[in-house]
Amino acid sequence: MALIPLPEDLIPFLKEYLPATQFKNDCSKPFLTLTYAQSLDSRISKGKGQRTVISHLETKTMTHYLRFHHDGILIGCGTALADDPGLNCKWSPIGDTVSWRCSPRPIIIDPHCKWGYSGSKMQELKSQNSGKSPIIVVLKRPANLDANLDVTYLEAPLNVEGRFDWLHLLKLLKSEYGITSIMAEGGAIVINELLSQPTVVDSLIVTIGAKYLGQQGVEVSPPAGEIELDNITWWKGTVDAVMAARLRKIQC
């Protein structure tokens, strides 16, 4: 899908929430932006496994502007399987040239290797020099790896609940691959887990589309209950609104 020009007032609106240059050297974990598009009833798709357009094209362009400003783009394997996403960047300051140089490195959280890179949109974009090859985070690298497949596996341990520890994972991505900023784009499991990680998430950028998706839709709602936000700012577009904020740090 072609983009439209980025609304100019989104640039100052987002500035404070983007990874800052000085952050790169200061911290052992990458800067993490959690971003997604939801309906008025807090759904991110109309059903499990169904790719659903929520954003207006101007906020779709905003997503690509955000992609331009991050080294990595992280999704769960549920999104990779449902959407077959490209995860490249189609926005650049010099126009809409699509290049792997402007694109973040896709990072797919796939502990049990359910998603395949072969034949994917990501592979197609990589072969056209329009995107980067992914890092797939797994418990154990698959046996019989195809040496021709341009894909990197990062092994990480699962905790007793069968989950990767986010802080450990992010630090690994920085120390092993030099990734200093990541935007997490979903889906629901990733978003719900990260909403309760104020020490891991640095910025929260949520697009709210003016539609309802209904009770069959995939819901975003933190399982642990109430989450407070700080530094809240709103932007209003043609039909969408965007909220940028920070998760409130828990006081000891």
Ligand SMILES: NC(=O)c1ccc[n+]([C@@H]2O[C@H](COP(=O)([O-])OP(=O)(O)OC[C@H]3O[C@@H](n4cnc5c(N)ncnc54)[C@H](O)[C@@H]3O)[C@@H](O)[C@H]2O)c1
């Ligand atoms: N509107 C939006 O902005 C948006 C964004 C992304 C996805 N989506 C939609 O969301 C749906 C997919 O969401 P979902 O919740 O099924 O999938 P998901 O993308 O959150 O992936 C879930 C899977 O990722 C892995 N995973 C995630 N966190 C993990 C952790 N800490 N440790 C170990 N494994 C972990 C697990 O295998 C888990 O089953 C799709 O319908 C997609 O279209 C919407």
Ligand SMILES: Nc1nc(=O)c(N)c(NC[C@H](O)[C@H](O)[C@H](O)COP(=O)(O)O)[nH]1
């Ligand atoms: N900003 C936004 N608005 C939406 O309406 C919507 N459905 C998504 N969904 C995010 C999800 O991660 C998608 O899978 C990728 O946005 C697809 O990425 P590509 O365009 O293929 O690169 N994101």
